[in-house]
Every structure is written in structure tokens, then in C-alpha cells.
Amino acid sequence: MKISPVSVAIVSMILPILAQVQQTAGCTCEIDNSGLTFPQSRLLNVQSGASECTKKITSQEMSDVDILLDKLHYRLQQLELDVLKLEEEDDSDGSAQQADLYKAVSLRIIEIELAEIQDLIIKLNTTNTNHQGLSKDFTTKLQNMKTEMEALEKFDRTGVVEKEKVNKQLQKELVQCQADLQVTPAPSIEHVPGNCPHGHLLNVTGPNTYTATEYGTSYPFGAWGRDPKPAAGKENWYWLVVLTSSSVYSNFIRWYSSHSTLVVGSNAGDVIIASGNPTTNTVQGPNVVMYGDALYYGCYNSPNLCRFNMTARTITTVALPNVGYNNKFPFCHLGACYTYTDIDVATDESGVWVVYATAENFGNVVLSKVESGITPLLGRTWNTSLHKRTVTNTFVACGVLYATRFLDKDTEEIFYSLDTVTGQERYDLNLRFRKMSTNIHSLNYNPNDRQLYMYSDAYVLSYQLVFG
Template sequence: METEYGTSYPYGSWGMDPKPAPGKEGWYWLVALTRSNIYTNYIRTYSSHSALIVSKNAGDVTITASNPTTNSLIGPGSVMYDNALYYNCYNYPKVCRFDMTTKSIHSVELPGAGYNDKFPYCHLTSCYTYTDIDLSTDESGLWVVYASEANFGNVVLSRLNASITLNITQTWNTSLFKKAISNTFMACGVLYATRYVDKDIEEIFYALDTTTGMERGNLSIRFRKVSGIVQYLNYNPRDHLLYVYNDAYILTYQAVFG
């Protein structure tokens, strides 16, 4: 389905909190990049799936007073986890944590991370703007995907401590060139990467097992899209769904692991 914004804002993110606050187990959140398809300064929430579908009972939570400014949200790589939104801080190689209750913001720098379109996701000859820093969730918590010059533009994966004392707890350097992939997500401690096949098909082709450190590039798990570009892809361990933002359409896919 399209978001309530129609096709006006093709870049964004959405989902359910894998670790929701009490009373918000059925809530959904939506972030549409309303300024140049790059920035935003608020989060829209819905009290139920039916409210999301009919675009009613929505509430907006403001992150920053203006857009863009320090601590505004940049890019479509945000996630909600434990009643806080995690996202790429405007104009910095940092992850920001916005507490939905206290409205406080904390951040952590990603050492050497490319940002502001240095290492975005891409396909063929086209890149997806400001997708340098991408947050993910899975059964073990919160992760961030980025790339660095030190790792030759290849994907770097870091596990984050999802709390007010936001910090990096572990990092993996991969051999996967970030500009050669269209998106990533985490599930069960495994990093998966996708690539663009054509305007109708996306393919999960790569996996990194963080337990063993082994990389595989021979997966071939294909899924259909409703439009050409997948701007956002994230797995929710609570309902085992992949949440997708696909050119202003919001979709879910059931994830089944053998």
C-alpha cells in the first residue's frame, strides 16, 4: 500500500518496534523524508494496523525544531527499538538515538564511516541518495551497516549497545563492496545483502554469519517488488516480517528460515 503521503515522498522507513513500550505493542511508526527526499525532523505513529491503513489516529513526534539542523534525520536507514528511534544524524558519520518519551538525543560516532553520499547503496549506474548509514534490528538487538575508506569502500557491520549510553560493542569488516548492493538487513545474527535484478525483482545474494565470520555470495533468494527501488529493508524479530519501503509503497514479507 502507499503511505498517506501518496507518491510525494519515495524515500523513508517504517515498521513496528521489536521491543515496544508497554501498551504500544500494536503501534506502527513511519518516517517519510519530507525535505528533498533526504531529511526529516519528525516521526509519524499509528495506534494500530487499521489506523495505518486508513491514515487515522496518527500522531507526530518532533525530533528537531527545524529541518535540517543538528540531530535532524538524514537518509532512509532508521529503525525503532525499545521506544527509541535510531538514525543517521544530519551531516555527521554518527548514529543518533531519539527517546520517544523524554525526547532526549544521544549519539555515537562511527569511526571512518562514509556519509553524505560517499558510500550509498547502488544498482547498475544509479545510487540511492544518502543511504550510507543503515540501521538494522534482529533477535540480538541493534546493528549498523556502513562503509569506510579503511575497508576500501566495503561494508562494515557494527553491533550497537541500544541504550542511552549508546556505543559500539563489536565490528566486522567484510569483502562486500557497498556500492555493489541495493540494501541489507540482519536476522538471527546474519547480515544479508540484496541486489537489484530488474524493476520487478530484488535478490538476496550475500550473507555474513557474525558467529563464524564466514561470508557467502552465492545465495539466490528472489522476491517481487511493486516498484523499482527498495529504499529501506529491515527485519523485525517479533513478528518475523521484513518491512520494506519501496518507492513510497510500504510492504511486508514473511521471512522463513530453514
Template sequence: MQKLHQIDRTSANCTHTVTKERLMEVEILLDSLHYRLLNLQRDVRNLDEENDDGIYSVISLRIIEIELSEIGDLLLRLNSTSRSHRALTDDLAPQVQVLRSHMEKLAEFDRMQVFKKQQENKRLQTDITYCETQLMMSPAPYTTLAPGNCPFGRLLNVTGPHSKMETEYGTSYPYGSWGMDPKPAPGKEGWYWLVVLTSSNVYANYIRTYSSHSALIVSKNAGDVTITASNPTTNSLIGPGSVMYDNALYYNCYNYPKVCRFDMTTKSIHSVELPGAGYNNKFPYCHLTSCYTYTDIDLSTDESGLWVVYASEANFGNVVLSRLNASITLNILQTWNTSLFKKAISNTFMACGVLYATRYVDKDIEEIFYALDTTTGMERGNLSIRFRKVSGIVQYLNYNPRDHLLYVYNDAYILTYQSVFG
């Protein structure tokens, strides 16, 4: 028993030492260094193109000098972090060896299959602990917080993608949506859902479900849930802006400026009209000279519940944000008019009562550049949080408050990104 207690204390010390935040620190620094190097490359290119008798060259050289200084600081921090991680490894290695030695000695006392039974019980306990962890991913997974009540701080970065795969449909259908229910039905805490716009890349009439991440990887779906018998027709789904919340799918109703609610259990459909909302490609998301078809009405989830993003002529084509009552009544609780022109952005998502908007930088990079705090009403347009894509267009982007991941549908690829708060 004394040896077991010693092993338990040593193991707990190792677990306390190796934290997710320490491992994530290096990735954040590497991302920052990557973008600083891109800026340096751009500034050097600008200096090379200048031909103005030296009037601006001094300024450009000063800018490059500043960039080099900041890159040097990042490298020093990376070196310090690397030394810290090496020290961590050197410290943990002998402790792990001690654990192994103790366990080997304990195994020698195995009599009457007791040790094997203990191993079996330990495996079962590990399974139970994993299930409990899944249920408790969020501090309060079934509690809706007031807008702006964010215990994590402001959004600092987005890292990833941490998972990437094609859907079982292959690359045939570039438009769709997917994710996990932030407020799942009992027994479906680990389920995933997928909606692919299989009709003209515009319409859908069923939801495909998966009972686990492994099932999603091997395309072993748990069944299709039919929304409408034909496609498209009244109450079928249009556009890639749907979300699952509290065992119901919320989406833009076919050919109307409405949000539909499809109950996954009762199969009933209710809707609410968005007054003056543009629809059917009137105010879609866009980049440069191209627009993302039928992205006029976009649903989002966060710690506060359910939201919808759209635009209206009354607000001069600028983004309108409304918070919805996620129930059968499906009424609008509150609305914010922004100064952000909807056709100038590529997507949006909500996190902790803050609306974030993205824009297309190039085929590899997307940038979160705008935020609206619904608590204060303050708008910002200078965030500059960039993340990598696997293809050009991000058709769908949504934040899940249970695991703090961004779920992305990117030209037939489904991806997840880690949101970093602080």
C-alpha cells in the same frame, strides 16, 4: 457438558490439522516453479541466439533438459500437495458440519438469555486471547539473544508482498522508513511508526505513529513526534536508514558520520560516532549506474538487538558491520569488516545474527545474494533468494524479530514480506 467436550475435541483436531506451514508449502513451491520457468525462458533464448556450428548447442540443450526435469519434479510435488489439500478439505468439511449440528442443538436449550451471555463472554475471551497473542508473538520479545543464536534455522525464502499500500503522503515522497518496534513500550505492542523524508527526499524531523494496522490503513495517525524544531539542522534525520527499537528511534545524524538515538518518551538525543564511516553520499547503496541517495549509514534490528551497516575508506569502501549497545550510552560493542563492496549492493538487513545483502535484478525483482554469519565470520555470495517488488527501488529494508516480517519502503509504497526459515 458431554456435547461441549466433544465439540471442543473436534475443534482442537481441526486447528491442529490446518497449520500455517502446510498452507505456506504451496506458495513456496509456486515461487520455485516461477523462477525455474524464468530460467528455462532465458536458456531457450540463449540457445536461439547461438550460432557456432553446433559446438555449444549440445551443452545448451542438456541445460534445458535438466531445467525441464526439475520443472517436472516441481509439478509432481505441486500435484501431490494439491491432492493433500483436497483430502484435508474433504476430511474437515464433515467435521465442521458436525460441529454446526451440535451447536444448533445446544442453542435450543437457551433459557433466560444464558446462551446470549455466553456468546458475549466468548467474544470478550476472543479479544483477550488476541491481545495475549500479540504480546507473545516472539518466544521472548523482551530478551536479547547472543548473535547467531537462531532457533529457526537458516533463511530459505522470502514470500510476498503480503501487504501493500501507499503512505498517506501518496507517491510524492519515495524515500522513508517504517515498521513496528521489536521491543515496544508497554501498551504499544501493536503500534506502527513511519518516517517520510519530506525535505528534498533526504531529511526528516518528525515521526508519525499509528495505534494499529487499521489506523495505518485509513491514515488515522496517533500524532507526530517532533525530533528537531527545524529541518534540516543539528540532530535531525538524514537518509532512509532509521529503525525503532526499545521506544527509541535510531538514525543517521544530519551531516555527521554518527548514529543518533531519539527517546520517544523523554525526547532526549544521544549519539555515537562511527570511526571512518562514509557519509553524505560517499558510500551509498547503488545499482547499475544509479545510487540511492544518502543511504551511507543503515540501521538494522534482529534477535540480537541493534546493528549499523556502513562503509569506510580503511576497508576500501567495503561494508562494515557494527553491533550497538541500544541504550543511552550507545557505544559500539563489536565490529566486522567484510569483503562486500557497498556500492555494489542495493540494501541489507540482519536476521539471527546474520547480515544479508540484496542486489537489483530488474524493476520487478530483488535478490538476496550475500550473507555474513557473525558467529563464524563466514561470507557467502551465492544465496539467490529472490522476491517481487511493486516498483524499482527498495529504499528501506528491515527485519522484525517479533513477527519475522521484512518491512520494506519501496518508492513510496510500504510492504511486508514473510521470511521463511528452516
């Protein structure tokens, strides 16, 4: 077979190419990726914006409005009750002078409540304004983040974003769980009133004691109780002072060696303060207390506080500056006043206190600490906004002054307190307790058993104070 010159030429061209292909170790190829790269930086920007919003919107900020609304609701309810009480006072019987006095006091209370309501409204408006600004700013930011996330969704064909979000949440929960296991609970920073280790006064229960004295119903005014700092051998003794002259004056203290002997009227003897009744330095008014084996009381016909030493049988006095006495500022309620109750003495964990009123303080209650010594002295003094004629009685517990008011013949209410540590006054305690008789002539707290000792229309009663 004869090969043409053209065929020879073609073969000579193909053979070198085939040899080169056979000598090649491998092959390569190029991939043309026409897809888009996932924009990781944009996702990180969205996450950063979300974290910033979370830090600025806290649960406390979101609850501010609810708290303020609850407070405002309570204050409005209390205001409504006080306005109704003012209307009842306007319709009540009694002298025009007494009616005007009670109206003035009720209006003062309403004025204080209106000021508190106004303050709450201002705080509520301010909080709403701040929240509206936050809402407008965050609405814009959230809308931008939503738009950005919708744009990123087209890259998430294999669930990258969703899985990363789940992993981040799991990591966060793991860190929080580990922190919770290691954390030490923070101590409570709730304010305890006065210098009270027991906490806040929560309730009054009782009466635990309700009995007439051995005098029967002859002497409706008086006081009784136990010495918070008794002399040796008298830790369980009870004392009794009855106003035997005109229901205003007394010149002796009667002792009982136990509660049962008081109930059955078997006394342990009398200690005479003065030979006459009344005379210089005899007891005037029912609001007396025993502390440190000494009787503290308002002195007869003078602006002084007397202390009668039970052992030495001596009397020392301390002047009460500008005090109203001789029935100028007694305890009262809408129906009547308790005569010669200008000076009220109280005991608590820290010692002796005296409650009175002055014209300089517009007839409002003044509280002074009585410092013990050879001669008693007045210590620190607090002027309050509480008008004394609106109060039926007072007592001090743990450095807090409490005041009661008459609701009806069966019910009394502890409505007011003054914290001597912070100076804060409150008119909204609303602690009610049951009375067995209409009137309260004396009321005193004993810190040893945390009981209130009351003398009421010739009966002696005791109530338990509940703290917590």
C-alpha cells in the same frame, strides 16, 4: 579208513587257529584315506582380508568424488552467470567512473569464485589420487583372494563354505537388527547460522502489505515498521518516517495504533525530533529503525549514529569511526545510487546493528553491533569483502547480515550473507522476491513477526521470512 601221517599233521596245525578265531570278541580294520584335509586356516585368512578391505572402503569415501563434482558443477554455472553480468556491465550506459567501479566489484566476485573453484579442483585431484592408490592396492588383494577361494572350492563338496557364509551373514544381520532397535538417534550437528533458533533462511514470501501512505506519492524515500521491543501499550503500533525535505531529511515520527489505521491513513499523532528540517541531529537518509522506544538513524551532516528517546525526547549520539557519509558510500545498482544511504541501521533478536563503509576497508561494508545504555556504544565490528555500492539494501536476522541486489524492476535478490558467529561470508544465497515498484529505499527485519518491512517509491510493503 586209514589216515596218512601228512593229514594228521595238517589238522593239528589248523585246530589251534580256529580256536583262536572263535575266542576273538570282535574284528578291526584299517581305512586308508587318500583324500585331502580341508584347510580351515586358509579360509579364515581370506575372511580376514575381506574384512580389512571393507573397513577401509567406506560409503563416505566413495561419495567424496560425487560431492566435489556437484559443487564444482554449481560453481562453474555461477561463474558463467557472473561473467555474463560483467559483459552486460561493460555494455551498460553510465559514467566511465561508475562503470569502472562496477567492473572492479564484479571482477572481485569472479576472483573469489575462481579461488573456490581452484580449491575444489585441488580437493578433487587429491581425492582421486587417494582413491587410485586404494584401487590399485585392493585390486591386487581381491585378485589374491579370488585365486585362494577358487583353490578352496575343491574341498567344498558338501557346501561347507557357502553354508558358513550364509550363517555369518544371518548372524551379522541379527546383531545389526538388535542394535537398530536399541539405538538412540544422534542429535543433529548441522550448524545453525548466527544465533538463530529458527534455522536457515529459506525463502521470502509476499508482499503481505502493499499500500501507499497517507502522503500518497509525495515522498518516495522513507521507512516504516514495528518496534521489536515496544513500550507498554504500543505492542501493535506502527511507526513511519518520511523524508519530507529534498527526499533526504526528516524531523518527525508518525505513529499508527494498528495496521488498519495505517492503511486508511488515520494516524495517532507525530513526535517531533527537532524544530527545523534539516538541522542538527535531524534524520538524514531513509535507513532508520525503532527499537526500545527509541529511533536510531544517521545524524544530519555528521559521521554519527543518533538515538532519539521517544519518551524523554532526548538525543544521544555515537561516532562511527572512519565512516563514509554525506553520500560517499551509498547503496547502488547499475542504473543509479540511493542518495544519502551511507548509514543503514538494522534490528534483530539481539538488538540494534549499524551498517556502513569506510575508506580503510576499501569502501566495503562494515557491520557493528550497537550496545544499548544511557549512551549507545559500538560493540564488536566485522569488516566484510562486500562492496557497499554493489548492494541495494541490507538487513540483519538472527545475527546474520543479509544484502540484496537489483536484478530488474520486478525482482530483487538476497545474494549475500555474513554469519557473525563463524565469520563466514557467502555470495550464493539466490533468494529472490517480487517487487511492486523499482526501488528499495529501506529494509528492516522485525524478529517478533519475522517480517521484512520495506519502503519503496512511497509505498510500504511487508514480506514474510521463512526459516527452517
